[in-house]
Amino acid sequence: xxxxxxxxxxxxxGAILAxxxxxxxxxxxxxxxxxxxxxxxxxxxxxxxxRAGKEIYEKLCGVCHGPEGKxxxxxxxxxxxxxxxxxxAAAMRDLTDQHLFDAxxxxxxxxxxxxxxxxxGDQLKDPQVWDLVAYxxxxxxxxx
Ligand code: HEC
Numbered sequence: 316x317x318x319x320x321x322x323x324x325x326x327x328x329g330a331i332l333a334x335x336x337x338x339x340x341x342x343x344x345x346x347x348x349x350x351x352x353x354x355x356x357x358x359x360x361x362x363x364x365x366r367a368g369k370e371i372y373e374k375l376c377g378v379c380h381g382p383e384g385k386x387x388x389x390x391x392x393x394x395x396x397x398x399x400x401x402x403x404a405a406a407m408r409d410l411t412d413q414h415l416f417d418a419x420x421x422x423x424x425x426x427x428x429x430x431x432x433x434x435x436g437d438q439l440k441d442p443q444v445w446d447l448v449a450y451x452x453x454x455x456x457x458x459x
Contacts, residue, residue: 362442368450371443375435384454396429401454415448 381387384401399406418426422434
């Protein structure tokens, strides 16, 4: 019994040393990449990615909301409902991120607005919807 315990503890110590060496090695290898990511994360929002949102926007939303989010897309030309311009800071101030999220996910009907705004909850995962919210917010900030 004592022999086994002794043997085991040597085994553990060895394993810990080996793991420690491996970790130290990984930490060294990983350092440059990790600090680069950290620097970027500080600039962009940590979770939502407005650049990814822009790509989705251009595919799915621009046709109605317009290439710059001004609510002047081709598909709504001549329609009675006109979405507000996402660049209009005054119009957008009262809309919470959650409202924008719900409008995109559940459609106009989900936020007591026009059914002309289709729901995208089936097509887009939650993080993608948040990316869109981030993109919409980034358009406001750029407005004069
Ligand atoms: C078929 C046309 C159409 C498409 C496609 C469309 N929208 Fe809309 N959207 C509308 C209309 C019309 C409204 C305005 C509804 C209202 O004010 O009653 C609207 C409203 C909204 C609102 C709510 C704004 C508010 O005033 O509360 C958000 C946010 C929004 N759209 C985001 C998006 C995003 C993001 C996409 C792409 C994933 C998208 N829409 C695709 C037509 C569209």
